[in-house]
Amino acid sequence: MTILGRYLSREILSATLMVLGGFLVLFGFFDLFEELENIVRGGYRVLDAFIGVVLAMPSHVYELMPIAVLIGGIWALANLAQQAEFTAMRAAGLGRARALRELLGLGLACVAFTALVGEAVAPFTERWGQSLRLGAMGASVNSEFRSGIWVKDTVKSADGSPARLRFVNVGQVNPDGTIGTLRVYEFDPEFHLRSLLRAQSGRYDVAGRWILNDVVEMQMDVRIPSGSPNNPVAQESLGDRVIPPDSELASRSTTAQKTWDSGLDPKIVGVLLVQPERMAALDLLRYVRHLHANRQQAGRYEIALWKKVMYPFACLVMLVLALPFGYLQVRTGGMALKVFSGIMMGVAFHFLNGLSAHLGLLNTWPAFVAALAPGAFTLVLALGLLSWVDRVR
Numbered sequence: 342m343t344i345l346g347r348y349l350s351r352e353i354l355s356a357t358l359m360v361l362g363g364f365l366v367l368f369g370f371f372d373l374f375e376e377l378e379n380i381v382r383g384g385y386r387v388l389d390a391f392i393g394v395v396l397a398m399p400s401h402v403y404e405l406m407p408i409a410v411l412i413g414g415i416w417a418l419a420n421l422a423q424q425a426e427f428t429a430m431r432a433a434g435l436g437r438a439r440a441l442r443e444l445l446g447l448g449l450a451c452v453a454f455t456a457l458v459g460e461a462v463a464p465f466t467e468r469w470g471q472s473l474r475l476g477a478m479g480a481s482v483n484s485e486f487r488s489g490i491w492v493k494d495t496v497k498s499a500d501g502s503p504a505r506l507r508f509v510n511v512g513q514v515n516p517d518g519t520i521g522t523l524r525v526y527e528f529d530p531e532f533h534l535r536s537l538l539r540a541q542s543g544r545y546d547v548a549g550r551w552i553l554n555d556v557v558e559m560q561m562d563v564r565i566p567s568g569s570p571n572n573p574v575a576q577e578s579l580g581d582r583v584i585p586p587d588s589e590l591a592s593r594s595t596t597a598q599k600t601w602d603s604g605l606d607p608k609i610v611g612v613l614l615v616q617p618e619r620m621a622a623l624d625l626l627r628y629v630r631h632l633h634a635n636r637q638q639a640g641r642y643e644i645a646l647w648k649k650v651m652y653p654f655a656c657l658v659m660l661v662l663a664l665p666f667g668y669l670q671v672r673t674g675g676m677a678l679k680v681f682s683g684i685m686m687g688v689a690f691h692f693l694n695g696l697s698a699h700l701g702l703l704n705t706w707p708a709f710v711a712a713l714a715p716g717a718f719t720l721v722l723a724l725g726l727l728s729w730v731d732r733v734r
Contacts, residue, residue, distance in 0.1 A: 353660070490511050494509050508525075538557070640708065655719070
C-alpha cells in the first residue's frame, strides 16, 4: 500500500470507528430500556441489565459494521473533497481503478474483522447473555409451541438405513444446558408407534449420552410367545383374560435414571437460545446437515448460513459505494446531504438484506441467491455511481 493509500485508509478507518461508536451507544441505550422491563418483573438486577447490554454489543458490531463503513467512508471522502485534498489526489493520478486498489486492503481488513466478530465473539456472548438473563430471572426457554420444541431424530442400522424414527419433544431448555419434560415418540420405518418415553429432566454427559431422570417408558412391541397364555406380562396387562398367541402388548416401565443414546446434543437443542442469524456458521452448517439427514425443511437455516458467509463482504461493497462521494464537488451537495444520503443507503441495504431472506424463504429461492442478491445489487449500484461521477465531473 502506498503512502496515499495509507492516508486514505487512516481517514476512513477513523471516521468508521467514530460512526460505529455512535451507533453502539445508541443501540446500547435502546437495549437498556428493553432490559429495564425485566427488572420490573423481579429477580433481575440493574447490574444484570448492564451486563446484558455489554454482551449484546458484539452482535451489534457485526450487524452495523457495513453501515458504519459506508457512512464513515462517505464522511471521510466528502471531508477530503471539501478541503480540496481529494481534488489534489485526483490531479496526481488517483483515478477510479487506482482508488479501488488503494482501498482494497482496508476493505479486506474490515471483512476479516467482521467475520471474526460474527464467528468467534458474537455467538458466544449472545448465548452467554441469554443464559445469564434467564438464570437471573429463574426462567427457561420455550419455543413458539406451548409444548416446547420438536426435533426429528433418525436411528440408523449398521448398514446406514433408517431403523427407527424418533420425534423428540423438549419442553424446556435451561440456561445450564439441561432439559426438562422430554418426550420421545419412536416409530418403525412403516410409521407404527413402537415406544413412548417421558422424562422429567435430562443432562448431557461427557461420554456423549443423555442421562434422563424419572423416566417412564412404554414399549408397544412386546410379543407373547405361542403356548404361553399365562405370561406374566399378559397377566399384569390383561388380568385374567385369555390372549391369543403371538399378540403384541404394551409394557410399561419406570426408571429413576436412564441412559439415552441420540444424535441430538446440546448444540442442536440449544438452537432456541440464539437466533439463526446470530449463530456461528459452523453451528448453522451442523444443524443444516442434521435437518437434511432427517429429511426436514432447512430453508431458513440455509439462508442464514449463506448470509453468514456473504455478510462480511458487504463491508467491501459499502466501501466501493462510498467512493463516488469523494468525486462529487462541494457545489453538488453539502457534507450533511452526503452523510444523510449514506445513512439512507445504509438503512435501505439493511432492509433489503432482511427482505431478500424472507422473499427467498417464501419463494423457495436457492439459499445462496437470497443471501447474495442484496450485496450484488449494491455492488452494481456502486459501480454505476462511479461511472456516472466520472462522466459528470
